Amino acid sequence: MALEHEPQGALVQIAVMSQNLGRGGWKRTDGAIEDRWPQLAEAINAVRPDVLLGQEAEGRSADGHARLTRAEHDLDMDGILAPSSSGLGPVTMYRRETMGRRTYLNRDFSAHETHHGFEVVGWTLPCLPAPLTAGSVHLTPYDPVRAASEVSFMGSRVHRAGGGYAILGGDFNFPPVAGPEPAYEQMRPYNRGSRLVVTDPELPGPPEPDRSVAWRIAGKGFVDVAWHLYKESGDENLLTRTSSDERIDWVLVSDALVPCITDYGVIDTGSDHRGIWVKLDLTKAVTSKVWSYR
Known part of the structure; x- marks a missing residue:
C-alpha cells in the first residue's frame, strides 16, 4: 500500500498552470478592499x-500565512512562498x-538576482x-x-x-519569442x-516589440509551449493575449519535455x-x- 505522501500509482500525465494572482487576489476599489480570491480559486x-x-x-505570509493556508485548503494543494524584496x-x-x-527546494541567490x-x-x-x-517567474x-x-x-x-527536466511559468512582462504584434494602442506609456x-524619438518609425528576453531564455534550451503548438497546428487561439496588450504570460519547458506537450489553454480568471x-x-x-549540473 502506498503511503499517503507518495504519488498514487505511476504518475504519467500532469497539468501545470500559471496565474498572476493580481496582488494576492485582493483589489482596492473605491477605497474598499475587494476579495477576489474565491473567483480565482474557482x-x-x-x-x-x-x-x-x-x-x-502579496500578503500570503501575513498573519501566520493565513492567506496561503486558505489557498492550500481551497485548492487542496501545498504551497511554498519565495522570499521577495518587492512583496x-x-x-x-x-x-x-x-x-x-517535494524532494528539492532551492532559492539560493534569488534575493540578489531578481526583483520579485x-x-x-x-x-x-x-x-x-x-x-x-x-x-514561478x-x-x-x-x-x-x-x-534578460x-x-x-x-x-x-x-x-x-x-x-534536464525543467518547467518555467509565469509573468515574463515582455513580448514572447514570436507571434502577432502587440496591441500597441492598448499599451500604457x-x-x-x-x-x-x-x-x-526624433526619427519616429513603426513600433517593434523587444523580444530579447524571450530569445535569451530560448537560448538556454526552453520552448514556449503556446508557440510550439501554434507552429504545429496554426490555431491562433493558442496565441491569445494574456494581458490587455500582449501575451506576456508563458509556460516554458526544457528540451527533454517538449515531446510531452499534449495541450494548452488560456482562461479568464478575474485577474x-x-x-x-x-x-x-x-x-x-x-x-x-x-545530464548532471556542473
Missing part, C-alpha cells in the same frame, strides 16, 4: 492543476496526491530518471536588459538539480518604454492576467540524454 479548480505557478502572492513574490503550489512530497524573487521546487517521479523541477517590468539577466539566472537555477525596441495551463504526458520525455 477558476483554478476548474483546471485542477498538479502544479500551480503563481505570481504577486509581490511568486508562490509554487502542488498537489501532493499526484506529485508526492524566485525559487525552484522539485519532485522525484517514478516515470522520470531525474527530478522534475519548476519555477515574475520578471522586472522596467528594463529588458535587467529582465533575471531570466538567464532562472534558466540556470531551475536546472541546478540536474537531469510605461510599458511602451520597456517592451518595445528603443528608437530615436488582470489570464491564466494559462499546459498538459504534459511524461511517458514521452526524452530519457537518453540525462
Whole structure:
C-alpha cells in the first residue's frame, strides 16, 4: 500500500498552470478592499492543476500565512512562498496526491538576482530518471536588459538539480519569442518604454516589440509551449493575449519535455492576467540524454 505522501500509482500525465494572482487576489476599489480570491480559486479548480505557478502572492505570509493556508485548503494543494524584496513574490503550489512530497527546494541567490524573487521546487517521479523541477517567474517590468539577466539566472537555477527536466511559468512582462504584434494602442506609456525596441524619438518609425528576453531564455534550451503548438497546428487561439496588450504570460519547458506537450489553454480568471495551463504526458520525455549540473 502506498503511503499517503507518495504519488498514487505511476504518475504519467500532469497539468501545470500559471496565474498572476493580481496582488494576492485582493483589489482596492473605491477605497474598499475587494476579495477576489474565491473567483480565482474557482477558476483554478476548474483546471485542477498538479502544479500551480503563481505570481504577486502579496500578503500570503501575513498573519501566520493565513492567506496561503486558505489557498492550500481551497485548492487542496501545498504551497511554498519565495522570499521577495518587492512583496509581490511568486508562490509554487502542488498537489501532493499526484506529485508526492517535494524532494528539492532551492532559492539560493534569488534575493540578489531578481526583483520579485524566485525559487525552484522539485519532485522525484517514478516515470522520470531525474527530478522534475519548476519555477514561478515574475520578471522586472522596467528594463529588458535587467529582465534578460533575471531570466538567464532562472534558466540556470531551475536546472541546478540536474537531469534536464525543467518547467518555467509565469509573468515574463515582455513580448514572447514570436507571434502577432502587440496591441500597441492598448499599451500604457510605461510599458511602451520597456517592451518595445528603443528608437530615436526624433526619427519616429513603426513600433517593434523587444523580444530579447524571450530569445535569451530560448537560448538556454526552453520552448514556449503556446508557440510550439501554434507552429504545429496554426490555431491562433493558442496565441491569445494574456494581458490587455500582449501575451506576456508563458509556460516554458526544457528540451527533454517538449515531446510531452499534449495541450494548452488560456482562461479568464478575474485577474488582470489570464491564466494559462499546459498538459504534459511524461511517458514521452526524452530519457537518453540525462545530464548532471556542473
